[in-house]
Amino acid sequence: MKKVIFLGAFALVSLASCKKEYTCTCTGYVDGAAVSSASTTIKDTKSDAQTTCDSGDTAASGGVSVNCEIK
Numbered sequence: 001m002k003k004v005i006f007l008g009a010f011a012l013v014s015l016a017s018c019k020k021e022y023t024c025t026c027t028g029y030v031d032g033a034a035v036s037s038a039s040t041t042i043k044d045t046k047s048d049a050q051t052t053c054d055s056g057d058t059a060a061s062g063g064v065s066v067n068c069e070i071k
Helices: 002-015 046-054
Strands: 020-030 033-044 058-061 064-070
Touching (some): 033 046
């Protein structure tokens, strides 16, 4: 009986999702000075949330850039 309970508990843990909520904060910069900030919540695995958050990054174009990071 203990084996059945142990296997059932193991199966339940194995099927549990590893997804958590992460906050992605994006900051806008004009000529190197921070001018605005916005946050959004991403529910995913840490690596996928990081990839999604980093997709909001933009390089400096005309002195304007955006940097997004998981907090």
